[in-house]
């Protein structure tokens with residue numbers, strides 16, 4: 001498939017070569033770029049739907065099934081249900097008010113069943129058990145933890161950390177059963193060694209500079225129990241392909257550090273060249289105001305937070321000796337991010 005909307009032939013041919021070179025990392029069933037992740041088991045949503053089945057006051061409750069359509073069914077049910085029915089189903093959390101951080105999912109509701117289920121599916125396939133101490137690193141206002149809490153009552157001890165004070169405050173006030181702690185932008189976390197069975201970090205290593213990525217890997221490893229599992233997502237070649245072929249996502253290119261007139265083509269070519277030459281590309285966000293993710297963080301530092309792309313070999317080189325990759329797949333969460341599960345040595 002040819003890249004579209006490129007302004008110069010030179011850039012176009014470079015991007016075309018990128019797509020060819022990284023073909024094994026780009027999911028193209030039938031020659032078309034995969035735009036939606038569908039091959040996973042809806043781990044948490046199935047549990048929630050099972051718990052709703054047979055309740056007379058929830059006439060439109062979807063039927064339990066291992067098929068991912070339960071995610072659409074449940075999300076649509078929440079959109080249309082009365083406040084009373086949502087309360088009875090314990091699915092009544094509103095989206096945080098404007099000004100607080102929240103990553104919107106496919107539906108205009110707080111819960112993002114789709115993304116969490118992909119994460120849990122990857123963890124299950126890697127061998128992680130669905131119990132124990134569970135940390136969402138960079139949890140924002142807690143959309144993942146809210147689903148965890150609702151799907152697996154009493155099964156996990158849930159924790160969330162994020163450097164945004166207002167996000168953590170909202171989470172603590174609105175989601176019961178979660179220990180939410182405001183963290184620093186740099187390690188360490190205030191947890192003891194060998195504490196967690198599972199850690200997840202969705203859309204976090206998509207933003208760290210290589211040095212921050214490395215030091216946070218070391219810190220997560222310190223906090224993981226021996227034999228514990230860690231899921232994280234990165235931007236990889238499939239994500240670049242989506243930007244080349246579909247123009248999605250389309251950031252404001254002029255906002256990247258040192259490049260006031262940064263164009264789309266220059267930006268994409270720089271990522272492609274970075275991945276080929278060094279296995280990574282990182283651009284720090286120029287100013288905090290340009291990156292909504294950090295808007296709630298007090299005195300934020302942006303030199304180690306920006307837009308990051310990494311190849312598996314590069315990721316491997318950043319991992320401490322006691323973490324090894326047990327699963328890797330492309331185009332998973334957000335339908336674009338690469339997913340990794342690493343395990344700490346027993």
Ligand SMILES: C[S@@+](CC[C@H](N)C(=O)[O-])C[C@H]1O[C@@H](n2cnc3c(N)ncnc32)[C@H](O)[C@@H]1O
Nearest residue numbers: 103137138139140162163164185186202203293
């Ligand atoms: C793209 S959002 C992802 C939020 C969440 N993981 C989700 O899937 O909804 C990035 C989050 O990372 C947080 N963050 C920024 N710097 C961080 C750091 N150094 N450590 C942990 N989280 C950080 C931001 O405050 C924000 O909540």
